[in-house]
Amino acid sequence: MNAQGPPPPKLPTVKRVAANPTAIPGPIRRSHAVHHNLTLTAREVLAEIEPGLKFMYMTFDGQVPGPLLRIRVGDTVQLTFRNPRENLMPHTVDFHAVYGPGGGMEALLANPGQEKGLYFKAMYPGSFVYHCAVSDLDYHIASGMYGMIVVEPEDGLPPVTREFYLGQNEMYVAAAAGAEGFRAFDFDAMLRENPTYVLLNGQTKAVTPDGFGALKARVGETVRVFFVNGGPNLTSSFHPIGNVWTKVWTNGSFRTAADAYMQTVTVAPGSTLVGDLALPVPGAVKLVDHAITRVVRKGMMGVLDVAGPAQPSIFKPMLPGI
Numbered sequence: 001m002n003a004q005g006p007p008p009p010k011l012p013t014v015k016r017v018a019a020n021p022t023a024i025p026g027p028i029r030r031s032h033a034v035h036h037n038l039t040l041t042a043r044e045v046l047a048e049i050e051p052g053l054k055f056m057y058m059t060f061d062g063q064v065p066g067p068l069l070r071i072r073v074g075d076t077v078q079l080t081f082r083n084p085r086e087n088l089m090p091h092t093v094d095f096h097a098v099y100g101p102g103g104g105m106e107a108l109l110a111n112p113g114q115e116k117g118l119y120f121k122a123m124y125p126g127s128f129v130y131h132c133a134v135s136d137l138d139y140h141i142a143s144g145m146y147g148m149i150v151v152e153p154e155d156g157l158p159p160v161t162r163e164f165y166l167g168q169n170e171m172y173v174a175a176a177a178g179a180e181g182f183r184a185f186d187f188d189a190m191l192r193e194n195p196t197y198v199l200l201n202g203q204t205k206a207v208t209p210d211g212f213g214a215l216k217a218r219v220g221e222t223v224r225v226f227f228v229n230g231g232p233n234l235t236s237s238f239h240p241i242g243n244v245w246t247k248v249w250t251n252g253s254f255r256t257a258a259d260a261y262m263q264t265v266t267v268a269p270g271s272t273l274v275g276d277l278a279l280p281v282p283g284a285v286k287l288v289d290h291a292i293t294r295v296v297r298k299g300m301m302g303v304l305d306v307a308g309p310a311q312p313s314i315f316k317p318m319l320p321g322i
């Protein structure tokens with residue numbers, strides 16, 4: 001292992017690639033279909049996975065996961081995909097919400113400096129992953145190139161107080177623990193499906209008080225989590241510590257009845273979960289992959305900070321014997 005690693009590619013350096021979990025479109029309340037003009041831009045950037053360790057991310061719109069797109073079943077979309085000249089790689093998009101070859105992958109394949117377009121109609125409801133789909137797609141997805149498109153059913157989703165958006169992916173980095181400087185992608189580690197990191201929103205501690213801030217809510221509220229597992233290879237066992245999925249649409253399917261009071265829900269790579277949490281007591285709810293070594297040793301954790309008065313009739317620490 002080199003002390004410094006290889007020289008970094010010539011790309012812009014940014015501090016944050018972790019998506020802001022609250023910067024998402026609101027629920028759809030209309031009862032008719034509309035047309036959307038949407039744009040996604042491939043952004044290759046350098047950023048720190050953890051302090052001191054720089055990595056070449058590939059993203060949609062500079063964030064991991066890429067922007068949450070939100071439409072309604074029956075809506076039509078004119079999607080523009082841009083691959084700016086400053087990038088080094090070809091990119092494209094495969095939308096799991098789309099009927100058609102490659103989910104748009106062939107139509108949208110763009111070299112640096114190119115712009116491509118796709119028209120599609122949302123024929124079925126659900127919450128779906130989209131991801132880069134060039135021939136090296138595992139490399140691109142593991143570098144951050146995935147996101148979520150929500151196709152709301154005709155009658156919408158049940159209302160909640162707040163909504164959050166999170167994405168899990170593995171990262172394969174040619175680095176020893178504590179390494180500093182730029183580090184390259186580790187294809188051997190990806191072949192073994194043995195990632196260096198398993199992360200929420202692409203950077204260590206991103207969705208915690210030590211990173212870009214915890215998710216915030218208050219006692220008595222109901223929150224909804226839109227969760228996408230980009231993979232590219234590992235299944236997530238998504239679990240809220242100290243809580244339970246009151247209602248959860250597994251695999252992001254809105255046509256099947258939501259499950260109730262589920263503790264841990266498996267989310268395959270290339271799939272999603274939409275889950276609601278009730279918040280009857282204050283304190284931190286940690287959102288983890290219950291394949292727990294990924295939490296303890298590979299970084300996979302987010303925090304939902306629930307503020308409000310103690311609720312001792314539901315939960316209180318007690319001294320022994322009292």
Ligand SMILES: [Cu+2]
Nearest residue numbers: 091092132140
């Ligand atoms: Cu790509």
